Every structure is written in structure tokens, then in C-alpha cells.
Amino acid sequence: MSASTAPVDLYRHGLQLLLDKDIPAWIDLWDENGIFEFPFAPDGWPERLEGKAAVAEYMRGYPDHIDLHDFPHVEIHQTTVPETIVVEMRGVGRLVGSESPFDMSYIAVVTVKNGLITRYRDYWNPLLVQDPAANFAGSN
Template sequence: MHTSNLFQSSAATVMVKHIELIGTDLNAWLQLLAHDAVVEFPYGASLGRSTRYENRADIEAHMRSFTGIVGSFKFSDIDITESADGLRAWASFRGEAWVESRRTMYRQDYAAYLVLQDGKIKLYREYWNPCHIAAAFGAKLHLEEPD
């Protein structure tokens, strides 16, 4: 992959690259990120995880902890919308991966948002259903009582 081409990319193009690489080539995916990138998973707290990762080292550690326990992801039903200025993109997509340790298939519907700066991902925010993760990976949900 030639990262120099990313500086001429639109947010939709980078979103496509993100989806192509996230489940198959984490090292190449990391090259899509700005050095000061922020990655957010707003529902992460419901799984006892952080909701925000603010540097590449923390982002990489988190992503490796997740992608290291599943086989390659396959994504489908991808729908991407880009802002008029080409700096923001929204996507919805489906993903699935085999979880060998649990001998089960992980399936998820995702909603994602990204912001580009100088052709790299400055902010990536991803929404998913924590119940699907808990079921596939045997994770405990951390639920709070409503106020």
C-alpha cells in the first residue's frame, strides 16, 4: 500500500480502506491514522473497556487485543456517505469473524464516523451492539441502573 496516495484521498475512500484493512492487515490499517489520532468506541464502557484511545500506541494495543482473538473479518452491506468537503464520512456495514477459542461466529452491525486531517484519520468513532460482543467472546456486560 502506498500511503502517499492517502493525502489525496477523500473521507469515503479512506473509509473504504479502513473497512478493507481493519480485519485483515492491522499494520497497514495503522498507517491510515494521523499521529495524534483519536479512536472512540462509545459503548466500550459496557464491556469494561475504555471508550476513547488518544494515541497510536494505545490504539494499536487495543486493536491487537481484539483482532488477535478472531480470524479475518469479512464485511458486507457497506453504505458510505461523505460530506461535501470530503473530510468526513459516515458508514454502516456488517461484519463477521470466526472466534476459534469459543468455536462461534461473531456477527455485528456497525455504524462509523471518521474525520480526515491531511489525508489521515484524525477521529474515528464506531458504534456496535455490546451484547453481540459479550455473546461471541464470553465478555461480561457492565450495565448501570438508569437514574
């Protein structure tokens, strides 16, 4: 990806990297000072990660806990700010530890500057994850 990569293209590329379980390449899409926020984070889960290193630590074990199979619905909306997109999507797969199905809908607000993610607000449903110990990042 280059500095001129459009936010939509960068985001779609990032989804493919998650499906490929290539977390290091997904982390490479982040600005060194990027902010990852979880406005609906339940107790014991992080609400805000500051910096690429914190995002990398949070995501490092993702494939060990969630086996993503597909994003069957991805709808990306442009905003009046060219660097910011709003994404409605659904991810499906399985929870590795329990073999239970994973089916999560998300709204994400993502800002990309110079071809890198600088801010990512992830609005996911914490009610679907009842056990804080299941936090794939282990950062309770």
C-alpha cells in the same frame, strides 16, 4: 495512501487491510494524535483511545480474537463536512477462541485530515459481547 486520499477511499482501503489481517498497515492510516471512541462501550472496555500508539495497542491482537471474513454490507454517507463520513456496515467471521460466528453491525463516524484518520467513533452493539474478558485488546 496520500494526503489527498478521500475519506471514502481511505476507509474502504482500511476495511480491506482488516480482512487481510494487516493490522500494522491499518494503524498506518491513523494520525499520530488520532482519537478512537466507543460511545456504547460496556463496563471494563475503553471508551476513548488517544493517539496512534493507543490505537495500535488496542488493535494488536484483533486477528487473534476475531477472524473477519467479509464486510457484506458497507454503505458510506458523505456529510456536509468533506472530511467526515458516516458508515453503516456489517462484519462477519468467527470468534477465534470459541469458534462461534461473529456477526456485528456498526455505525462509524470517521474524520480524515491530510489522508489520515483523526477521529473514529465506533457505534457497535456491546450486547453481542457479554463477557468483558473477551475484549480482544485485553485492556479491561
